[in-house]
Amino acid sequence: MHPESGAMKLRLNLRYRQKKDPGSGDFQEAYQTAEWDPRQTALLICDMWDHHWCASATRRVDALAPAVDGVAREARRLGIFILHSPSATMLFYEGTPPRLRAQTAPPHPSPLDLDRWEQLDPSREPSLPIDDSDGGCPDDPPCAQYTAWTRQHPAIEIADEDAISDSGPEVYNLLLQRGIQNVIVLGVHTNMCVLGRPFGIRRLARLGKNVALARDLTDSMYNPRMRPFVSHFRGTELVVEHIETHWCPTITSDQIAGGQPFRFSDDM
Numbered sequence: 001m002h003p004e005s006g007a008m009k010l011r012l013n014l015r016y017r018q019k020k021d022p023g024s025g026d027f028q029e030a031y032q033t034a035e036w037d038p039r040q041t042a043l044l045i046c047d048m049w050d051h052h053w054c055a056s057a058t059r060r061v062d063a064l065a066p067a068v069d070g071v072a073r074e075a076r077r078l079g080i081f082i083l084h085s086p087s088a089t090m091l092f093y094e095g096t097p098p099r100l101r102a103q104t105a106p107p108h109p110s111p112l113d114l115d116r117w118e119q120l121d122p123s124r125e126p127s128l129p130i131d132d133s134d135g136g137c138p139d140d141p142p143c144a145q146y147t148a149w150t151r152q153h154p155a156i157e158i159a160d161e162d163a164i165s166d167s168g169p170e171v172y173n174l175l176l177q178r179g180i181q182n183v184i185v186l187g188v189h190t191n192m193c194v195l196g197r198p199f200g201i202r203r204l205a206r207l208g209k210n211v212a213l214a215r216d217l218t219d220s221m222y223n224p225r226m227r228p229f230v231s232h233f234r235g236t237e238l239v240v241e242h243i244e245t246h247w248c249p250t251i252t253s254d255q256i257a258g259g260q261p262f263r264f265s266d267d268m
Helices: 055-077 097-103 168-177 201-206 232-246
Strands: 010-019 027-036 041-046 081-085 182-188 210-219
Touching (some): 010 210, 010 232, 041 055, 041 168, 055 182, 055 210, 182 201, 201 210
Parallel strands (some): 041 182, 182 210
Antiparallel strands (some): 010 027
C-alpha cells in the first residue's frame, strides 16, 4: 500500500459477533471485509503508560509497547493519523507540537457530554463477563493502588505530526477537523479505559464513528481469583467478545503492519 496514491485503501477483516438464530441468545463469530481510506482513519493509543500501580499490568504493557510502536510507525507511513491518549499525563507534554495540535483544533458542538466517562450502558449491553470490582490486579498480595503513571511508555514514538490528548472534546475536535470517520483503538485496559474513557469505544461508537479494536494489542485488568475464574488472558478474550457483540468489530495488528499478531509470551 502506498499513501501517495489517492486510490490506496486500508483493507481490514473485521470480526464481530452475531446471533446464531434470530430468536437466540447465543452469538457466533462473523467476519466482514472493509476498505478504509487512511486519510479518514485514526489510530488511537489508549493509556499505554510508563508505569501502573499493578506490577503485572506494568509488565504486560512493557511487553506490549514495542508492538504498539511498530504498528503506529507503519500506520503513520500509510497516512493514518496517530492519536496518543495517555490519560492524566498531559503536563509532561505541555508545549510540544502534538499537544498543541490537540489544544488548538477548532471547537465543534457535540450532541453528547464529551467530558464524562462512558459508563456501562444497560440499554445496549449486559454486565461485563468478568468481575473487576477488586481492581483487577492478579498479584498475590494485590498491589496498592496509587497514581503511578507520568507519561506514555517511552518505547512508543510520538512524532511531531501526531496529536496528544486525554480530553473527549479535544479528540472530537481533531476527528472533525480532519474528516476522520474511522478509528482503530488499541491499548489498555480493555474492560476499563478502552471502553469507558471520554475518547473510548463507547463514546466513539455513540458518535457514529466506524470503530475497530485491535484485539491483539490490548490487555485487561482481571484477577483470575474473581468470576468467572478463568485465566487472565481468557478474561481479556471474554471482554473482547463482549465488545464484538455489543459495540464494534475487532481486527489484528498484522492487517496494518504485516507479520504476525502480537501474543504475550505467557499466554499459552
